[in-house]
Amino acid sequence: SVSAPAVAGNLLVFGDGMHQDSGGILHCLAADSGRPVWQLPLPGDLIHLEGTPCILDGKVFMGGGAAGALAVELDKAILDGKEVTKDEVAKLQDEKWKQLLAKFEEAKKKDPDLAVPPTEDDLLKPAPKRLWTKGEKKWHVDAPINAVGEQAFVCTSFLDKEKVGERAIHCLSAATGEPVWSQELKLNPWGGASVLGDTVVVTGSTVGLYYSELKGSKGIVAAFDRATGKPKWSKDIPAGGIACAALADGLAVTTASDGKVRAYSLTDGDRRWIYDAKSSLFAPVAIAGGVVYLGDLVGKIHAVDLKTGTGKWILDLATDPAVKAPGMVYGGVTV
Numbered sequence: 489s490v491s492a493p494a495v496a497g498n499l500l501v502f503g504d505g506m507h508q509d510s511g512g513i514l515h516c517l518a519a520d521s522g523r524p525v526w527q528l529p530l531p532g533d534l535i536h537l538e539g540t541p542c543i544l545d546g547k548v549f550m551g552g553g554a555a556g557a558l559a560v561e562l563d564k565a566i567l568d569g570k571e572v573t574k575d576e577v578a579k580l581q582d583e584k585w586k587q588l589l590a591k592f593e594e595a596k597k598k599d600p601d602l603a604v605p606p607t608e609d610d611l612l613k614p615a616p617k618r619l620w621t622k623g624e625k626k627w628h629v630d631a632p633i634n635a636v637g638e639q640a641f642v643c644t645s646f647l648d649k650e651k652v653g654e655r656a657i658h659c660l661s662a663a664t665g666e667p668v669w670s671q672e673l674k675l676n677p678w679g680g681a682s683v684l685g686d687t688v689v690v691t692g693s694t695v696g697l698y699y700s701e702l703k704g705s706k707g708i709v710a711a712f713d714r715a716t717g718k719p720k721w722s723k724d725i726p727a728g729g730i731a732c733a734a735l736a737d738g739l740a741v742t743t744a745s746d747g748k749v750r751a752y753s754l755t756d757g758d759r760r761w762i763y764d765a766k767s768s769l770f771a772p773v774a775i776a777g778g779v780v781y782l783g784d785l786v787g788k789i790h791a792v793d794l795k796t797g798t799g800k801w802i803l804d805l806a807t808d809p810a811v812k813a814p815g816m817v818y819g820g821v822t823v
Contacts, residue, residue: 492819494541494548496562499525499574501548503537507630512537514550516562516616523581525574526565526614530555534650539632539680542640544662547619549640551629554652557642558621559665565614572614581611620665628653631680631732635662639714641688643677657681657690659717669717675708679732679772682740687720687754688712689740693728697770697818699785702728702745709733709742709752721757725750731772731820734780737794741780743769749782749790751797761797765790770816776823783817 491503498519505512511531518525530537534554542549548560563574572580588606595603623629627644634641640662646653655676659668675692682689688711695705707729711720727746734741739760740752749763767784774781779800780792791800806814 490538492540494543495519496543499562501541501543501562503539503541503550503552505536505553506538507534507536507553509536511535512552514541514548514552514560514616516548518578523578523585523608524611524613525577526616528560528616528618534628534647534652536630538630542633542635544635547635547662548616549633549635549662551631551633551642553628553630554625555629556621556623556625556627556644557629557633557640557658557660557665559619559640559662560616561619562616564617566617567612567614571617577612577614584610584612622660622665622667623658626654627656627658631678634681634683636683638662639668640665641681641683643673643680643690645676645678655692657688657712657717659688659714671712671717671719673708673710674722675706675729678730682733682735683714684735684754686714687735688714689733689735689754691729691731691733691742693730693745695728695730695745697730699768699816702768705745707744709740709750709757711740711754711757723752723757723759730770734773734775736775737778739794741773741775741794743771743773743782745769747784749773749780749792749797751780751794763790763792763797763799770818772820774821774823781821781823783819783821785816787813787815787817789817789821 489504493500493502500517514528516525536553631643640660642658646655655673658670692708705728707725710722727744747765751760765784767786778794787805789803
């Protein structure tokens with residue numbers, strides 16, 4: 489799984505599968521016990537659930553590669569053809585677990601060498617209540633869906649090798665999945681859409697998360713009107729813009745594979761500052777308290793002033809005596 493969990497109350501929701509896998513499962517677990525609440529298997533070629541789910545108003549929005557974009561109920565599931573709530577599922581799982589333990593104890597009395605203890609795979613497997621699916625076998629949605637208010641913003645990519653999908657951003661009704669507007673994109677939007685106020689910002693890249701293919705990669709940052717999809721501005725980048733943009737204080741802050749962090753005015757796209765991390769960047773930044781935080785591909789964490797782009801400090805995860813953890817940072821910092 490490369491899908492970071494989305495958290496809502498006592499529930500964790502995440503997908504599994506990567507590009508080389510055929511099929512994936514959308515999981516919902518109880519955070520306190522780890523027991524399954526529901527799961528949605530999605531079989532098929534080029535189907536994988538790589539992005540983080542988005543949870544809004546009791547709905548889970550998820551991209552599934554060739555499965556397109558889909559929405560399911562968070563708190564409701566279907567078991568044996570009947571609709572059940574998450575609390576009812578928890579009670580049923582408790583009862584099932586007691587039954588499994590009882591069978592195990594009985595088996596131990598008969599033949600302890602052959603008795604096999606139960607696992608969570610033996611529990612019930614309810615399915616979530618599905619609301620809608622769009623773009624199945626037409627889009628390729630690896631990026632997280634961003635649901636804001638009554639809109640769900642879906643970014644779909646075109647796979648050059650397989651010749652499937654399309655490069656576009658779609659604004660859908662969060663309630664029904666019906667289209668509101670769509671815009672073609674020049675490059676694949678692997679990071680997904682970011683939204684602030686009346687502006688939607690999408691980054692794009694000629695390369696995905698492949699370190700050996702970064703040479704000569706290109707990127708783009710584009711802004712659209714949230715209500716109509718009308719383009720506001722677009723900027724080319726001399727490197728891949730793989731991660732989503734972070735939006736705050738009138739700025740769109742992006743990372744790129746050339747190691748540069750760039751901040752653009754949300755209003756007109758004017759570049760306000762640039763910071764050089766001196767190592768390639770795959771992950772998005774986090775913004776908190778007027779500071780931009782980011783991790784690079786040599787395992788350094790950077791803090792940068794949001795207003796000026798001036799570096800504040802760098803922590804080397806590989807050499808710092810309190811950490812000593814070498815590695816490449818692929819996921820965004822959380823503050």
